[in-house]
Amino acid sequence: MKKASNRPFFTIWLTGLPCSGKTTISKALLERLNNDLLLNRGRRFVSLDGDDLRGKLNSDLGFSHEDRKENLRRVGHLSQLFNEKELNVVCSFVSPTDDLRDEALNHIDNVFLVFVECSADKCAERDVKGMWAKAKTGEIPMFTGYSAPYDIPKDADLVLNTENLTLDECVDKLLDSLIG
Amino acid sequence: MKKASNRPFFTIWLTGLPCSGKTTISKALLERLNNDLLLNRGRRFVSLDGDDLRGKLNSDLGFSHEDRKENLRRVGHLSQLFNEKELNVVCSFVSPTDDLRDEALNHIDNVFLVFVECSADKCAERDVKGMWAKAKTGEIPMFTGYSAPYDIPKDADLVLNTENLTLDECVDKLLDSLIG
Numbered sequence: 001m002k003k004a005s006n007r008p009f010f011t012i013w014l015t016g017l018p019c020s021g022k023t024t025i026s027k028a029l030l031e032r033l034n035n036d037l038l039l040n041r042g043r044r045f046v047s048l049d050g051d052d053l054r055g056k057l058n059s060d061l062g063f064s065h066e067d068r069k070e071n072l073r074r075v076g077h078l079s080q081l082f083n084e085k086e087l088n089v090v091c092s093f094v095s096p097t098d099d100l101r102d103e104a105l106n107h108i109d110n111v112f113l114v115f116v117e118c119s120a121d122k123c124a125e126r127d128v129k130g131m132w133a134k135a136k137t138g139e140i141p142m143f144t145g146y147s148a149p150y151d152i153p154k155d156a157d158l159v160l161n162t163e164n165l166t167l168d169e170c171v172d173k174l175l176d177s178l179i180g
Numbered sequence: 181m182k183k184a185s186n187r188p189f190f191t192i193w194l195t196g197l198p199c200s201g202k203t204t205i206s207k208a209l210l211e212r213l214n215n216d217l218l219l220n221r222g223r224r225f226v227s228l229d230g231d232d233l234r235g236k237l238n239s240d241l242g243f244s245h246e247d248r249k250e251n252l253r254r255v256g257h258l259s260q261l262f263n264e265k266e267l268n269v270v271c272s273f274v275s276p277t278d279d280l281r282d283e284a285l286n287h288i289d290n291v292f293l294v295f296v297e298c299s300a301d302k303c304a305e306r307d308v309k310g311m312w313a314k315a316k317t318g319e320i321p322m323f324t325g326y327s328a329p330y331d332i333p334k335d336a337d338l339v340l341n342t343e344n345l346t347l348d349e350c351v352d353k354l355l356d357s358l359i360g
Binding site: 044046047052053056057059060070074077078080081084085087107 | 224226227232233236237239240250254257258260261264265267287
């Protein structure tokens with residue numbers, strides 16, 4: 001989707017490897033947007049990530065392929081619901097493969113898709129929650145970027161490389177794309 | 181819950197028979213609140229009812245007792261999620277029995293429970309969507325108030341009788357209870 005800012009309410013969908021920087025970008029973007037009335041023009045932005053749903057709305061779901069699909073189906077509907085309630089949403093989900101991403105994105109009318117690009121080596125080095133380490137010992141099986149595939153999205157509206165760009169630069173680029 | 185207005189963010193839960201007036205009250209309340217900055221003090225109010233979820237987030241659910249429970253479990257988590265995102269929620273769900281209501285309310289930290297009281301005869305007379313008529317011909321089985329039970333909540337924070345009060349009076353009373 002191009003020109004998200006011309007649409008009334010929309011979802012920014014950040015996809016990328018674990019530790020690529022999705023949630024960090026989302027937080028910085030929201031802080032910038034929600035504190036600047038000239039920038040947000042009175043629109044509220046809300047973040048959504050796995051921590052908002054796992055053990056809560058989606059506590060009935062595990063990590064099988066079917067459950068991952070159902071998890072993303074619900075996130076898609078949830079984002080659309082927020083948009084219908086006149087709130088913009090910034091989603092941070094690995095959403096690794098084309099079919100899993102479609103499971104979510106098919107339910108959202110206005111999506112701005114952002115690929116948060118970062119090499120697996122760099123993500124593993126950051127390893128904020130120690131999950132890459134567990135993936136390497138086999139404690140976490142089917143870990144995206146190590147033992148499970150990640151499909152680079154072919155139809156991203158924007159690519160943000162978090163190895164080459166600073167956090168501020170990522171947010172600037174995202175805002176330019178949304179507003180420009 | 182008393183003194184909802186002293187809590188940062190909360191859910192107003194309207195329970196009552198089909199056609200008792202829940203959604204009508206919710207709409208009027210939101211219109212009043214979202215257009216009056218002195219009243220809402222910068223807080224946004226969002227409505228949630230069955231139409232927001234059936235065929236969408238909860239399209240995988242039918243009307244068996246188990247599915248109704250799962251429906252309300254998700255609505256509970258959803259309301260809490262909205263509250264965590266700094267939005268107040270007004271929920272309109274029949275939520276007929278104590279166990280079904282608990283399924284939702286147990287997941288919400290701050291709930292203001294409102295019993296929207298109206299006799300079955302009056303609800304059937306209004307019959308906005310023709311569902312009471314279908315219940316009487318048996319086309320809709322297990323219809324709350326006709327062929328399925330409704331438990332009057334013992335712990336409501338407020339009772340609004342829509343046979344005795346006008347819509348404006350209901351909204352005034354609700355606002356008084358929240359703010360007073």
